[in-house]
Amino acid sequence: MVIIDPAHGGSDIGIRLSDKEYEKNITLAISLALKKELEKLGNIRVQMTRVSDKLVSFSERKKIATSTQGELLVSVHINAGFGKNSTGYEIYYAGFRDAQTAQSNSKEILKDMARNKYLNDSIRLAQLIQKNMDNIFPRKSRGIRDAAIPVLEGLSIPAVIVEIGFATHPEDRKKLMDVKTQNTIAHALYQSIKDFY
Numbered sequence: 160m161v162i163i164d165p166a167h168g169g170s171d172i173g174i175r176l177s178d179k180e181y182e183k184n185i186t187l188a189i190s191l192a193l194k195k196e197l198e199k200l201g202n203i204r205v206q207m208t209r210v211s212d213k214l215v216s217f218s219e220r221k222k223i224a225t226s227t228q229g230e231l232l233v234s235v236h237i238n239a240g241f242g243k244n245s246t247g248y249e250i251y252y253a254g255f256r257d258a259q260t261a262q263s264n265s266k267e268i269l270k271d272m273a274r275n276k277y278l279n280d281s282i283r284l285a286q287l288i289q290k291n292m293d294n295i296f297p298r299k300s301r302g303i304r305d306a307a308i309p310v311l312e313g314l315s316i317p318a319v320i321v322e323i324g325f326a327t328h329p330e331d332r333k334k335l336m337d338v339k340t341q342n343t344i345a346h347a348l349y350q351s352i353k354d355f356y
């Protein structure tokens with residue numbers, strides 16, 4: 160069971176790419192294309208955190224992921240920079256911070272081992288996405304980053320956020336608004352999830 164999370168929605172439009180095009184629409188379009196491809200495989204089930212243009216809170220998204228027993232979560236976003244120069248894609252996972260402060264009793268150690276397992280899996284998935292996205296945006300990877308991410312916090316499954324490009328960069332923006340490129344990005348994510356399993 161794979162959870163696909165198209166970021167934003169409804170009154171939360173995300174980043175504005177043009178008068179008519181917002182982050183929320185593009186993340187949904189890519190997510191729906193990804194769902195379609197994954198379901199063709201036949202052995203992967205897909206749960207979306209939203210399938211239409213509606214507002215869904217972080218806690219509702221998490222509830223969907225846990226109640227459907229999702230085993231993997233991919234969240235799709237678009238980036239924005241302060242200037243026009245930032246370009247490319249980056250991948251985030253919810254990091255190791257908590258593990259470092261954990262207690263040393265056996266219960267905590269077991270919990271840490273489970274946690275390390277899904278953190279390692281998150282990084283492995285992130286690396287696969289990085290590799291497959293590089294085919295579309297050669298040498299445009301900005302790396303895999305560890306960050307505190309509200310939608311991923313407290314989830315005990317491998318989970319990543321993909322910031323697919325910069326709305327503030329003219330070339331990135333053109334690509335992000337192009338339906339063909341959106342489908343290519345969806346395919347790269349599909350390939351990564353397939354490779355992961």
Ligand SMILES: [Zn+2]
Binds near residue numbers: 166
């Ligand atoms: Zn976003």
